[in-house]
Amino acid sequence: MFQRMNWILVPGNNHKENIIPAYKDIKKLWDKWNIRSFVLLSLFLQIFLLFTASLRKRTTNKWVTFTIWSAYLMADWAASFAAGLVFDSEEKYNSGTGKVDDTGLLLVLWAPFLLLMVGGQDRITSFAVQDNELWLRHLIWLILQLSTTGFVFIQSIHQNRLWIPTLLLLLAGTIKYAERTIALYLASSNSFGISVLKDPKIGPNYNYERLQRLYSHYKKSNVPVQFVLSEERESKIAKYERVFGRLSESKLLQYAHRFANMYKGLIVNFMFSSGQHEESRDFFSRRTAEQTLRILEIELNIFYDLLHTKVVVVNSKLGKFVRGISFGLVVAALSLFHKEDKYGLKSFDVKLTYILFFGVLGLDVVTHLLWMFSDWSTVSSFSKYAKYFPLAKIQSIIFDILLDLRMPRWKERRTKAATQKDRRLEIIASTPIIFKRWSETLSQFNFIECCWGETGSESEFRSMITKILKFMHIKDFIDQTKNDIRQTCYVIAQPLTKKLWEFIFEELLEKSGNAGDREEAKRISSARGEWVLENFDFINDFDSRILMANVKNVTYDESILLWHIATELCYNDPHDRCHYCDYRDFSKCLSEYMIYLLYQQPSLMSEVSGIAKQRFRDTWAEAQRFFKQRARGRGTRDKKDCVRKLREETYVKDNPSSSALFDACTLAKELIKLDEQKWEVMSKVWVELLSYAASRSRGNAHVQQLSRGGELLTFVWLLMAHFGLRESWVGTRVSARLTVDI
The missing domain is CATH 1.20.58 (Methane Monooxygenase Hydroxylase; Chain G, domain 1)
Incomplete structure (x- = not known):
């Protein structure tokens, strides 16, 4: 294919000769094969x-x-x-x-x-x-x-x-x-x-003029008459199909299609009627956490197909x-x-x-x-013709087999611990990637771990380079790029554990039971931890005002950072007696997941981020200064020892920095007073912080993540909608009628 390359000599400047390759053979090859x-x-x-x-x-x-x-x-x-x-x-x-x-x-x-x-x-x-x-x-x-x-x-x-x-x-x-x-x-x-818009409907008062005439007629005749308002429910949801027990995979798929068609308006932030929420809540409240997860997976895959396929x-x-x-x-x-x-x-x-x-x-x-055996080809459409067409029956059998293969898989693994004795078994998601509907992972970012790993002395050469970059007005750009790369290096993906999903499901299910009307649902979905602290049964008459102040009197992004650092300080407490507590693992996982979302997924958290970037940088600088001056400067090389010093010492914030480090240490000391209850409190607060972010994120931001592996936050967002934990409801229609007392 390639012929011998010819070379020619071309006279150059200063009586020198430059050697360049002839391009005729390359051009001929290009013309033939382009x-x-x-x-x-x-x-x-x-x-x-x-x-x-x-x-x-x-x-x-x-x-x-x-x-x-x-x-x-x-x-x-x-x-x-x-x-x-x-x-x-x-x-x-x-x-x-x-x-x-x-x-x-x-x-x-x-x-x-x-x-x-x-x-x-x-x-x-x-x-x-x-x-x-x-x-x-x-x-x-x-x-x-x-x-x-x-x-x-x-x-x-x-x-x-x-x-x-x-x-x-x-x-x-x-x-x-x-x-x-x-x-x-x-x-x-x-x-x-x-x-996703429904057909236009005439309002309940289309016969208003006729009612007014009748009302005037009865009044003139001195006949007792009054208006009575009554609620109207949509005919399609007048009867709720109460399904009990375990459902087959084909049934789960059919219900997923039904609710996906009902709730696809979430993508464009549409509101839903209280009747729709009631039907959805009644169905999902009777499902297990595992079955609910399967339905949500299929629903989100349907949303993905609607936006990214034909x-x-x-x-x-x-x-x-x-x-x-x-x-x-x-x-x-x-x-x-x-x-x-x-x-x-x-x-x-x-x-x-x-x-x-x-x-x-x-x-x-x-x-x-692929389309024939996808989630869009429901079993009901096959069974309708299966007894008439052998091919449809074969297709239905293959579809059932594929559904079983695409079931979420779980496996047991040992948790990481310092000693073999401390390791415990946990059940994690392990579906083969070819059958997955989403990544089944949670990205984790540890603020303290990252600060500790990046702490080090700056050499004279590095200091000189920093001054040169600052003089060239590109230091900020270089620093931002380095910070992004540095933080990305400390992000790891952990598989979703079955217990964590069950815990989140039970927490939201409990709240949905208390959200009987629109106002109560709005109050619960707007809570950032205060609903848990108000309803938690503390022991020994514990005063929760400091805890309440760290969720109610601070911005959301500051609350995330405060509780993340406090969770890490409590997690590394050597005197903690709850090393085998599930709530401890939940708090650790959700803490690192939420801090990842806040600083690595700005599109999802844009509605609640506030000045998150600036606060993060100030807290980062404060933590690094502590590790340099008070920890490594005194010869301490153990991270746990440094974290213990950070937790035990007393600080006074004497500068206008937006750093949350000092307040987080105070919060950690207050949580330690709860002893064994602290992890249950923290885990419930983290679920509430998670659900708050989910309800505040826009629908297009959630569906955008579906093409990047998906996020647990998106599942919480959809589950909250099914449970009716949303601010935007459309009330039931009201009709008026005349009643005459005879």
Whole structure:
């Protein structure tokens, strides 16, 4: 392939000679293989995206996400670039000089294939939620791409014996790209918001004038009359289906679809009626925590598919019909090409054309099979025809097997401890990644651990570099980049434990039982720890005013930082007698998870973050100063010993810094007074802080995380909506009627 490189000598300045490689051979190689290489690259990227696109919702690994993102961008670029190369080369192959072989015919045939590839895969129409807002740009690109391909086709039609299969492929490619554009449009915020709206209904007072006339008539006749208001419930939720006991996987899937259709308006922050909340709360209050987790997983996967795939287009009746036409056009084009005489065509180009045909058809077949056995193909639709069609019965059996495989898996593992005696068994999520619906992990960030690891003396050289950067006015940028990298290095992913999820579920279930009306639900969902402290049964008449002040009289971001540092100080207390307490593990896990969300996921926490970045930096600087001056400066190298000193010493805040370090030490001392109760109090406060953040986050921020592995916060957000723990309710409709006392 590569020929010998020729070298030529070119006179240079000062009577010197520069050696440069000749580029004629490279240019010849490029002219021969550019289109073929990019056509194959486009096909490879489509195959890669088909099998890997769904991995991004199953893992939080940034390298996996980056790889899929790169392939997503390159797929569009490679197909568009190859189409431009075909357009540029078409004139050369159809110039009529007599020296041209029939390669140009195949180039024209490849152009519609590129249009098919630009249409993208069904399982990844958009990479992020923001991509859906660019549907108009894709519409314009569709018009331009179709115009370019059509121009190439029309210009060569007078001498193109393959014009019929080319035309069929052009129609199929147009359908494929139109599907993607429509899918992006339907997933855009405006269109999606309109789609979740219900049919307009006439208000309860449409007969107001008639009632007024009757009322005036009875009054004039001195007949006792009065207005009576009554609540109206929607007919669809008038009867609640009370389901008891354990449900099968197919039943869970059906209920997940039902509630996903009911609550998909959460994505655009729609409000729901009290009747809907009542139905949902009645159902989920009778489920176990594990079954609830499965339903929530399926619901969130449905939300993901609505925003990032072609599921709405493909599952519609028109979409299925058009998809069948598109597939048939490609098959017809393949048949015509196979029957056509291949005289004058290069053998490699013919093989490449067959690869494109079977590649496109194979992608469609595999995509259809994946949709056929996805969460969208419910068992009820199969069982309806299973007794009439053996194929439907087989499909239903396979679907049941796949459902069992996609069940959340749990396994036992030993907890980490200093000695073998202190290790305990815990049950963690361990579903194989191919069957996962989300990452099943919680990211953890330990503030004290990070401060301790980054504490060190600054050398003279480093100090000089810092002064130079400051003089160049780029020190702040460098410091911010270093801080982001440093904090990311200390983020670790821990698997979700079964006990932690059960604890969160039971806490929210208890609160939902107290949220009987809209005002009470609003008060409970707005609590940041005060609801727990007000209702907790403290021993020995403990005065909880200091604890209350650290949740009620401070901003939310400061409260997170205060309780995180206090939790860490209590966790490293050598005199703690609750080393085997589940509440202790819950507090530690939720503490590190919430501090991670606050400082590493600003899009999720933007509504409650306040001045979190500045407070974090001030507290960071204060903690590092302590470790340098009072700990390592005195020869102490043990982290636990330094944490003990941080907890025991008394501090006076004498500067305007927004650091929360001193107040956190005071809070930790107060919590230690609770002895064995402190971990139960802290764990319940952390659940309340978690639920507060979940209820305050916007829906589009939550669904945006679904394509990055998902977050526990999103599950809490959806579960709170099902339990009716939301501020935004729409009350039941009220109708008026006249009653006459005779």
